Amino acid sequence: HMHWAEEGFDREVRLRMNDGEDYFIFTFSLEGCWQDIAGSRRRSFDRPAGTMALLRYREIYEHRAIPMNKAVHLSMAIESRQLLDWLGEERLQQHPRLDRFLKGHGAACLVLPLTQRARLAVEQIRHCPFQGLARALAMEARCLDLLVEMVEAAENTGGARPVQRRLNAQDQERIQGVAERLRKSLSEPPTLAELARQYNLSESKLKAGFHQVFGTTTFGYLRQLRMEHARQLLTTGDCSILEAANVVGIKNPSHFASLFKQHFGTNPKQFQMNGDRQK
Incomplete structure (x- = not known):
């Protein structure tokens, strides 16, 4: 199951988790901050913007939304047995840190820096231009990309990030x-x-x-804003690619095309063509 959320909180919100479901949650945070309370010792884990996390849901006692103007995040839930069967015992043995986590050892929440490839996959899910079967296939492909990034990062980095002073x-x-x-x-x-x-x-x-x-940085955020506005302009068909680039302050067409592809996984011309086919 996949869930995309853009939520605003002006006060702390607490969600008590007690349904006993046995599955893993993968989260990818672009804005805002959530905190998870887990285990018998009620240990807390922050999931701020720019992180991705893997949670053993059955051990999570409470989710807390930290007050900020907006929280933007993607989450995926996979039944524990289904994920373990899919990964396979033999392959898991090649990733001992992930193997231990998935089998219930150590902290219930693994928080990692959001990689550039994971951010790209999340943005492609957020702005998927396809419909029908093509959309379903594209979504499944990007979800697999996110699982790959999480598996790779979980094995190559340490445990939970230190809690930042809010x-x-x-x-x-x-x-x-x-x-x-x-x-x-x-x-x-x-x-x-x-x-x-x-x-x-x-x-x-x-x-x-x-x-x-x-x-992200202020420059990274500005680049995201520019690409999103350019995408909107190209979606309506009111602007040419060159005009869209100029509107968002990028004077070099080649640089604009390169940034657009980095952000959405397709170049502006292909994006326009896909949009035309959907009309």
């Missing part, structure tokens, strides 16, 4: 203001120094706080 309400508001300024300045964005001065933050605090809320 931003206070005033700093969260400032960071959201920075994001809003970027959303309104796609063609001529301000510099990091200008943003820091405008919102009364040091550059180091701005960079750290922005990454905590959005899981």
Whole structure:
């Protein structure tokens, strides 16, 4: 089962988990922060923006949504026996850390940095241009890509990330203001120094706080905004590829095409052609 969510919380929300279902949850967080409380000792694990996590659901006592303007995340649930059968005992033996986790040893939540390939797969799911059977096949392919990234990352990195000191309400508001300024300045964005001065933050605090809320840098966020707006322009058919690139402030058509493909997995021309076929 796959679930895509874009949710806003102005206060802490707690969801008590007690149905005893035995499955694994894979999560991929783009914005916001969730916290999981697990095990008899009620150990807490933060899942901030820019992370992906694997959870043994039967051991999760409670999910907590940390108050922020918006939480954007993708989650996939797979029955434990189905996943273990699919991976196979022989293959799991080649990945001892993952094998131990899946068989119930150690912490119930494995939190890892969101890789670039995983972020790309999530964005392709979020903005899938296909319909019908083609959409179903594309979604299944991207979900498999995400499982591959999680398996690889789980074996090659350590356990849960250290808990970050959360931003206070005033700093969260400032960071959201920075994001809003970027959303309104796609063609001529301000510099990091200008943003820091405008919102009364040091550059180091701005960079750290922005990454905590959005899981990326201000430049990375600007690039995401530009690509999303370009996608919308190309979807409506009101702009040519060159015009869309100019609207979002990218003057080099080749660079625009390269960024678009990195973000959506297809170049702008192919994207337009797929859109035309769906009309």
